[in-house]
Amino acid sequence: MGDSETPAERRESSALSTSTDESAPNTSSRRVDRRTALTCVGSVGYALGVGHYLGIDSALDPPDGTVEIETAYVRSDDGQLFGEPGSRTTLEPITRTVPADWYHRVETALDVHATLVRTQLPGYLNSAVVPGSYESGTVTLSIGVESDDLWSLPGDVASVLSRIGIEWDGTLEGIEIDIEDEDSIDELERDASPEPTQLVRNANVDPVPGGVRCAVSSSYATLTPAVYRSGEAEPLFATALHAFPGWDDSVGETLSLPTLVDRRPLTIGHVVDTLPDVDVAIARPVSAIRPGSVVGRTNGIPIAGQFTRWGLADLVARGESVAKIGGTSGRTTGDVHGIDAATCVTTDRCQGGQLKWGTEADISDGDSGSVTIYPDHDEVDGAIVASVNSARTWWPGQDHVWGVSAHTLTERHGYHF
Incomplete structure (x- = not known):
């Protein structure tokens, strides 16, 4: 451990800090083509040293009719799961060949969506890109709008592009808009304290798995599996930042582990990095306690790596389900x-x-803080992480769980599973 400088301090002087003012409207007209959009994303990723986590490498020069995408990055099969030197510094890609028409439409939708988020038209609340199946080759932009401002977004993609100031140089066939009518939404609240299903039995558990309850101040959350800073082998704890009373003023706060045998929480780490834009807190372990690259209190599932953005799109296209193991509700x-x-x-x-x-x-x-995983990948021995869960919808009109994608955590802050 020996490094007195915290990740938060390192990030101040590092190129890993890439946040922009996403709240500033941008309505200036500009022309964008698909290749320019992807190349810009790739340039940012490679400047950070994490471009491969985005699944960009193989997508820039596709053969006719198909595109090879990188869907996930997984650790080398060296049999080491818990952070010994070398066990997380070498990552290898998993690839899939997909139809080019599907790929180009999803790529277009991703770029349009990024501009929509920056523009924030009246009444805009939330949105997402929903890839269609490979057979359909389609994609949908799903947009949530407050009831009183439903007029602000038209129902076709060409009109949306015009409204947010993009002159698109390409076809829009196969790209659809789905507008969802929602009521006003209150602020995110810290989790309450219902009875947990995932408590470790005693304080001697080694390593500490993800998916179990952790204690933060007077609140509770769930631990992720071990996270690693890019290029480093030391495993770190992580959980939901909003569980802490001070949010981004939580550096130095204690992270504890309740147990079945003794309900007095055991201190397992102290927060060294707070990431408000992704709702994640990073904690460095104390003494000999180790976070494990495994999830679940019993019969733990080893974590093999994480999905890229295109890997998540592939899951949607193939109609695959994901799973989570939380400290309260289990699997x-x-x-x-x-x-x-x-x-x-x-x-x-x-x-x-x-x-x-x-x-x-x-x-x-x-x-909150639990990870979403895909446990059934046929090319790896273990699960692949998709996201870190923040909250569920509590407003009329939508019904889902949401949280930061693992590739976003890496792209913005250099941490990975």
């Missing part, structure tokens, strides 16, 4: 409803790069 499963999602209802800025999945019933108070 639940559900479908993915949208990628690259943005929620503009809980803070003074939009939280983007999220995953929408499942229903409100799939997460309970105390489950």
Whole structure:
């Protein structure tokens, strides 16, 4: 450990800090083509040293009719799961060949969506990109709008492009708009304290798995599996930042572990980095306690890596379900409803790069910080992380769980699973 400088301090002088003022409207007219959009995203990713996490590498020069995308990055199969030197510094891609028409339409929708989030038209609350099946080759932009401002967004993609100031150089066939009517939404609240289903039995558990309850001040949340800073082998704890009373003023706060044998929480770490834009707090372990790259209190599932943005799109296209193990509600499963999602209802800025999945019933108070995983990948021994869960919808008109995608956490802050 030996490094007195916290990740938050390192980020001040590092190129890993890439936040922009997403709240500033931008209505100037500009022309964008698909390749320019993807190349810009790729340039940012490679400047951060994490471009491969976005699934960009193989997508820039596709053969006719198909595109090879990188869907996930997984650790080398060295049998080490818990943070020994070398066990997380080498990551390898998993690829899939997909239809080019599907790929180009999803790419177009992602770029249009990014501009929509920045523009924030009147009444805009949240949105997501919903890839269609490979057979259909289509994609939908799902947009939530307050009832009183339903007029502000037209129902076709060409009109939306005009409204947000984009002159698009390309076809819009196969791209649809779905406008959802919603009521006003209150602020995000910290989780309450219902009875947990995922408590470790005693304080001697080694390593500490993800998916179990953790204590923060007077509140509770769920631990993620071990996270790692890019290029470093030390495993770190992580959970939901909003569980802490001070949000981004929580550096130094204690992270504790309740147990079945002794309900007095055991201190397992102290917060060293707070990431409000993704609702994640990072904590460095104390003494010999180790976070594990595994999720679940019993019969733990090893974590093999994480999805790229295109890997999440692939899950939606194939109609695959994901699962989560939370400290309160245990294991639940559900479908993915949208990628690259943005929620503009809980803070003074939009939280983007999220995953929408499942229903409100799939997460309970105390489950914030749990990860969404795909446990059934046929190319790896273990599960692949899709996202870190923040909350569920509590307003009429929508029914899902949302939280930051794992690739967004890496792209913005350099942490990965």
